[in-house]
Amino acid sequence: MQTAGWRRGANDWRRLLPLAAGTLLLGLGLFCAWQTWLIAVEQGAAERVEQSQQEAVRAVGEEIAATRTRASEALATIDPIVQDDPALLAAAVRRRLPQVLAVEVYSAGLDEVLHADYRTFGYAKAAQLLAAQADDGIAPVQSVSVKGERRLSLVLPLGPASQPRAWLWLEFPFAPIKQRFTAVSPAGGRLELRQGDERGELSLLATGSSAATLATVVAVPGSSFSVSAGRPEAFIVLPRSWLLAACLAVLGIAGGAYVLWRRVHPRGSPDLETEEIMVSDIKLNQPQPARPAVREAAPAAARVEVDAGIFRAYDVRGVVGKTLTAEVARVLGQAIGALMREKQLTEIVVGRDGRLSGPELAGALADGLRAAGIDVIDVGAVPTPVIYYATYRFETGSCVAVTGSHNPPDYNGFKIMVGGETLSEGAIQDLYRRIRAGDLPGDGHGGLRQVEIVPDYIERITSDVQAERALKVVVDCGNGIPGAVAPQVLEGIGCEVIPLYCEVDGHFPNHHPDPSDPHNLEDLILAVKKTGADLGVAFDGDGDRLGVVSREGEIIYPDRLLMLFARDVLSRRPGATIIYDVKCTGHLKEEILAAGGSPLMWRTGHSLIKAKMRETGAELAGEMSGHFFFKERWYGFDDGIYAGARLLEILAGDPAGRSPEEIFATLPKGVSTPELKIPMAEGEHYRFIEKFKQSAHFEGATLVTIDGVRADWPDGWGLVRASNTTPVLVLRFDADDKAALKRIQDAFRAELLKVEPNLKLPF
Structure with missing residues (x-):
C-alpha cells in the first residue's frame, strides 16, 4: 500500500512539472512583452518631452529677443539732447517703454560698478553689467528678485557697443516669460526653467510631474537661462532595446505554449503501470462528509489609535x-x-x-x-x-x-x-x-x-536687508536647527557674528531653546558682556521666535521690539495696521498711534495672528512670545531669523548714529513681569478660565476677553489666559511703577483665589 501511494505521488509530480514549466515560460514571455511595450512608450515619451523642451526654449528665446528688440529700438529714438543727463535719459526711456519697471544709467566705463560694494550692489547685477563690455554689448538676459518679485533684467549700450555713451540697466516684468513657458505642455514629463551654471543654478519655473528625473539641459539663446527636461522613469529591468525585449517575449510565449500543448497532446500512448489493488484501498458506498463552504476573510483596514x-x-x-x-x-x-x-x-x-x-x-x-x-x-x-x-x-x-x-x-x-x-x-x-x-x-x-533651499533663503534675505555698519552680535541658537542658517544670514547682511551653541544637537545639552524664559538667556548675556558685543540675539528650537539682550545684559522684550519694528514699517507704510497679542504692553498701542499706524490687539497664537493679518491686510504683527510677522518686504509668516536681520538693519542704519542701547532707551517701558505659568492637569486650565471669566471683577478696569481675561487700568494691566500648547495658565503684569504693579497683582490674586483657593501663585 505504501509503495502504491509513493508511485501515485511520483506520477502526480511528473504530470505537474510540464504544467509548471510551461506556465513559468509563458509568464516570462508576457513580462518581456510588457517590458517591450514600456521601452517603446518610454522612447516615444522621451521624443515628445524633447520636442516640448525645444518648444519651451524657442518660446522663451522669442520673448527675450522681442524684449531686447523693443528696448533697442526705443533707445535708438531718444533725442541726443537728453542722452548726457542720466535723469532725463531714464525718464525718456520710461516714456518709450511703459512696461519697464526700473531704469538705471551707468557711465561708459562702468567705473561706478567696478568700485561698488558688491554685497550691497549685488554680485549678479555687477556681473551682468560687466559682461556687456566683454560680449560686444550683448550681455545675457537674466532674472533678478526685487522685494520678492521676479523680474527680467537687460543691459544695453547707448550708442555703438564698441564706443557706448552710457550703459542702461533695464528691468521688465517676468510674467510674459512665465506665460510663454507655462503654455508649453510638458508632454507627460517635466520641464524646468533654470538660471545660472551648475555651481549656482536657480530653478525659476517648473511644469509637469515632480516624479520625473531631469536629464537633458538646453540653453536659451541670448540669456543665462536653460530649460531642463525629464521623463517619468518606467519600471524597466531589461536592457533598453525593444528588439531584444521583443525576441525574449516571443521565445517565452512560444516556448510556454509549446510545453503546455505537449502536455495535453503527448507523443504515442504511455505504458501504464499496473498497480496491485488492495481490498483495504477500496471503500464501498461510504458517504463522503460534506466540505464546509470556505469564506475568505477580507483584510481589515488597520486603525491607528491616536490620542x-x-x-x-x-x-x-x-x-x-x-x-x-x-x-x-x-x-x-x-x-x-x-x-x-x-x-x-x-x-x-x-x-x-x-x-x-x-x-x-x-x-x-x-x-x-x-x-x-x-x-x-x-x-x-x-x-x-x-x-x-x-x-x-x-x-x-x-x-x-x-x-x-x-x-x-x-x-x-x-x-x-x-x-x-x-x-x-x-x-x-x-x-x-x-x-x-x-x-x-x-x-x-x-x-x-x-x-536644497537654504542658499536661496539666505540670498533672498541678504539681497534685500543690509546693515550699514558692522555690528558685533552674539548668536545663541540653543543647539536648535537655526544654528545651521542664522549665523550665515546675519554675516551676509554685514554683521560680525559670534556663534554660541550653534551646533545642532537634538539633546539640547546647554540650555532649553526657548528665549521667552529669562533663565535661558543667562549664557547669552554673559557672552555679550565678555566679548564686548553690541547685542545678543537668541532663537528658539525651530527658528520662528527671536529673543534679544542689550550690551548691558538687559532683556529687550518682544513687545518693545515690536515698537521699533512698527516705527520702521510705518515710515514707509503710513496708516498700516499693526497687530499684537493680548500679552503685549499697553505702551505698544500708544507707540503705534504716535507713529501713524492702526493698532489691533488679537489672540495669542501664530496661526491665529496670520489669519488676522490676511483678514486685515496688516503689514506687521508680533507676539510677546517672540514671533514676528513681516508682510512689508517679506511674506507675512513668523520668522525669527528674518526679524533678527531687520532688527540689525534698523540698529546699524540709525540716521543719528546712535548705539543700540540709545535706541532701545527710546522705547517706553514700565515695571513688568515675564510670562508666569501655573501648571494644571490637561484640560483643567480651559475650565478654570471659563469660571474666571464669569466671576472676575476688577474695579475701574477695562476688560478684554478675546483670549483669557486682560484688565487694563490707566497705569498698568494684568492678564491670565489658558495656554494652547501646554496645560498651564499664563499670567503677565505690566505697570508704570512698582506700586501700581503690586496693586494689580493683588487684585488678580484675590480674583484667582476666589475661583480656586488652593491655587499656587508664582507672584
Missing part, C-alpha cells in the same frame, strides 16, 4: 514614542492629503527641525502624504521659517514643519499649512476627525523630490 490630546489649537504636538509615533505621523499625512485633494492641491513642502525623532516622523508623514496621492518636496533639516519660505518659493501653498519648537527634547509635532492657510483650532480638529473615522485615502502614488 486626541495631541491635536492642539495651533498645531499637532505630543511625546515621541507615547502619544506621537511613526504610525501617527503616517495617518496624519493621509488626513492632510485628503484635505488637500478636496481643495484640488497636489504638492506640499515637508521639512524638519534638528530633533532626534525628526527623520523618522518626517519620513512617515511623507509616506502618508504620498499614499494620499500628494507630491512631496522634501527640504530636509531646516528652520520652520525656511519651510514657509519654500512654500512661497515653489508656490505650493501647503507645507508641514515637523518640529517640537521650544518644547523638551522628547516632544515633537507638526505645524501645518494647506492652501495658504495655517491650520488652527477647528481645522486641526478636522484632521483628528478624519483619522478617527478612517477617512484616509491610501490609493495614491505621490512623488518625492529632495531640494
Whole structure:
C-alpha cells in the first residue's frame, strides 16, 4: 500500500512539472512583452518631452529677443539732447517703454560698478553689467528678485557697443516669460526653467510631474537661462532595446505554449503501470462528509489609535514614542492629503527641525502624504521659517514643519499649512476627525523630490536687508536647527557674528531653546558682556521666535521690539495696521498711534495672528512670545531669523548714529513681569478660565476677553489666559511703577483665589 501511494505521488509530480514549466515560460514571455511595450512608450515619451523642451526654449528665446528688440529700438529714438543727463535719459526711456519697471544709467566705463560694494550692489547685477563690455554689448538676459518679485533684467549700450555713451540697466516684468513657458505642455514629463551654471543654478519655473528625473539641459539663446527636461522613469529591468525585449517575449510565449500543448497532446500512448489493488484501498458506498463552504476573510483596514490630546489649537504636538509615533505621523499625512485633494492641491513642502525623532516622523508623514496621492518636496533639516519660505518659493501653498519648537527634547509635532492657510483650532480638529473615522485615502502614488533651499533663503534675505555698519552680535541658537542658517544670514547682511551653541544637537545639552524664559538667556548675556558685543540675539528650537539682550545684559522684550519694528514699517507704510497679542504692553498701542499706524490687539497664537493679518491686510504683527510677522518686504509668516536681520538693519542704519542701547532707551517701558505659568492637569486650565471669566471683577478696569481675561487700568494691566500648547495658565503684569504693579497683582490674586483657593501663585 505504501509503495502504491509513493508511485501515485511520483506520477502526480511528473504530470505537474510540464504544467509548471510551461506556465513559468509563458509568464516570462508576457513580462518581456510588457517590458517591450514600456521601452517603446518610454522612447516615444522621451521624443515628445524633447520636442516640448525645444518648444519651451524657442518660446522663451522669442520673448527675450522681442524684449531686447523693443528696448533697442526705443533707445535708438531718444533725442541726443537728453542722452548726457542720466535723469532725463531714464525718464525718456520710461516714456518709450511703459512696461519697464526700473531704469538705471551707468557711465561708459562702468567705473561706478567696478568700485561698488558688491554685497550691497549685488554680485549678479555687477556681473551682468560687466559682461556687456566683454560680449560686444550683448550681455545675457537674466532674472533678478526685487522685494520678492521676479523680474527680467537687460543691459544695453547707448550708442555703438564698441564706443557706448552710457550703459542702461533695464528691468521688465517676468510674467510674459512665465506665460510663454507655462503654455508649453510638458508632454507627460517635466520641464524646468533654470538660471545660472551648475555651481549656482536657480530653478525659476517648473511644469509637469515632480516624479520625473531631469536629464537633458538646453540653453536659451541670448540669456543665462536653460530649460531642463525629464521623463517619468518606467519600471524597466531589461536592457533598453525593444528588439531584444521583443525576441525574449516571443521565445517565452512560444516556448510556454509549446510545453503546455505537449502536455495535453503527448507523443504515442504511455505504458501504464499496473498497480496491485488492495481490498483495504477500496471503500464501498461510504458517504463522503460534506466540505464546509470556505469564506475568505477580507483584510481589515488597520486603525491607528491616536490620542486626541495631541491635536492642539495651533498645531499637532505630543511625546515621541507615547502619544506621537511613526504610525501617527503616517495617518496624519493621509488626513492632510485628503484635505488637500478636496481643495484640488497636489504638492506640499515637508521639512524638519534638528530633533532626534525628526527623520523618522518626517519620513512617515511623507509616506502618508504620498499614499494620499500628494507630491512631496522634501527640504530636509531646516528652520520652520525656511519651510514657509519654500512654500512661497515653489508656490505650493501647503507645507508641514515637523518640529517640537521650544518644547523638551522628547516632544515633537507638526505645524501645518494647506492652501495658504495655517491650520488652527477647528481645522486641526478636522484632521483628528478624519483619522478617527478612517477617512484616509491610501490609493495614491505621490512623488518625492529632495531640494536644497537654504542658499536661496539666505540670498533672498541678504539681497534685500543690509546693515550699514558692522555690528558685533552674539548668536545663541540653543543647539536648535537655526544654528545651521542664522549665523550665515546675519554675516551676509554685514554683521560680525559670534556663534554660541550653534551646533545642532537634538539633546539640547546647554540650555532649553526657548528665549521667552529669562533663565535661558543667562549664557547669552554673559557672552555679550565678555566679548564686548553690541547685542545678543537668541532663537528658539525651530527658528520662528527671536529673543534679544542689550550690551548691558538687559532683556529687550518682544513687545518693545515690536515698537521699533512698527516705527520702521510705518515710515514707509503710513496708516498700516499693526497687530499684537493680548500679552503685549499697553505702551505698544500708544507707540503705534504716535507713529501713524492702526493698532489691533488679537489672540495669542501664530496661526491665529496670520489669519488676522490676511483678514486685515496688516503689514506687521508680533507676539510677546517672540514671533514676528513681516508682510512689508517679506511674506507675512513668523520668522525669527528674518526679524533678527531687520532688527540689525534698523540698529546699524540709525540716521543719528546712535548705539543700540540709545535706541532701545527710546522705547517706553514700565515695571513688568515675564510670562508666569501655573501648571494644571490637561484640560483643567480651559475650565478654570471659563469660571474666571464669569466671576472676575476688577474695579475701574477695562476688560478684554478675546483670549483669557486682560484688565487694563490707566497705569498698568494684568492678564491670565489658558495656554494652547501646554496645560498651564499664563499670567503677565505690566505697570508704570512698582506700586501700581503690586496693586494689580493683588487684585488678580484675590480674583484667582476666589475661583480656586488652593491655587499656587508664582507672584
